[in-house]
Amino acid sequence: MAQSSIKKKPYGKMIVMGLISLALYTLLLTKQDLVNSTFAQGGWYALLPIITAFVFSFIHGSFTGDFWTVLGVEAARKKKEVK
């Protein structure tokens, strides 16, 4: 039997993360007046944009990573010599 190195593509995870990402962006853009007035207050409110950036990077980063994997765009299989 031919041993296949083909991994199962992460369709489910991509769809879930994609939907959460879409929901986050919809929320950000529909509530932009509230977001602008709250996030730009400075001081301790500075944590809000920072936390937002981390949350978006985790959710959307996971989605985009899986997006390319699902499309079959992956790193070269041979180990790249970097030294």
Added chain:
Amino acid sequence: MQDLVPSFINLDAITIIYLFGVGFVGGLVSGFIGSGGAFVLTPGMMSLGVPGLMAVASNMCHKFPKALVGSMKRFKYGQVDVKLGVVLGISAEAGVLYGAGIQEKIKAAYGDAGSNLYVSVAFVIILATVGGFVLYDAWKTYKSGNSNTEEKAGKLAKWVQSINIPGTMVYFKAINARVSVLFTIPLGFATGMMAATIAVGGFVGVPAMIYVLGAPSLMASATELVIAFVMGLGGSLKYAMHGMVDIRLAMIILAGSLFGIQLGAIGTTYVKPFMIKVVMGVIMVIVLFSRGLMVPVYLAKLGIIDALGDTTVKLLKTSSFAIMIFALLLGAFIVLRAMWQGRQAERLQHAAGALEHGEV
């Protein structure tokens, strides 16, 4: 900076698509060369009417989460020297604070036009000197026909590696040598200062790691993402404490750039190392002209030169914008083309391997 009232631009569909697109291409370039998205994103936002300082702040706030995702991806490929990134990143943080302080003073004294002029002039000087050198070096490698061979440390890097200052020496995997932190601190500081000024520390950081410390291009560009994360996080906090971050802009750009950075990082596994320098140098030199064209506009606004006619201002702005878009697309084209060729070569190699083993 506290007394500055942040001004938010209106977001329409075209602006969102534009920011997403610029973010994607910027991310693609960043994933490939370690930085570079910002040199198009900052002026890109400024061309939409975002004040210079807010453009720098919002860009920085999209940069650190993007760099986090990119560095994690490239770490998987064995291209990241975390220790070097953190050591440089900490001193870069000091540079960010110093650079941001200068920005605040300029903005307070000369307003938005002064701030924009300072950012544009810094762009032109850095891009001309460093970009010209990187491009020249890439061209030399290409002409020499040695683009496939392992990169060697230059004379300056060899000298830096030969200096032994007891109590300050640290071993770095990227350069496979011990180097005094007395060399890395000023390099990190300069990287941070550039990041706070033009939001592109990597245009100092990556060439510094390659030419001063002797790191290979792939490791330098990947490690730059760690530096970008460390200083981007600190810089964003500082700007956010003064309410200068437009989170909408930052997150829309992030939406596109996370698609791009994943692709750019994958691209590095397919190309010859000198392609990092080619992409970096080409884009830097082209963007230099884009920003250079805007200098007279800001000079006129400040009353340093005679007022320019409306037609002239419009022509300069349009040309600047068109050149920037060209730089963006050319950078993306080179990355994607190099990646495509690498993938084709790999497929051919696998097909040949399969034939050899009688699998076909």
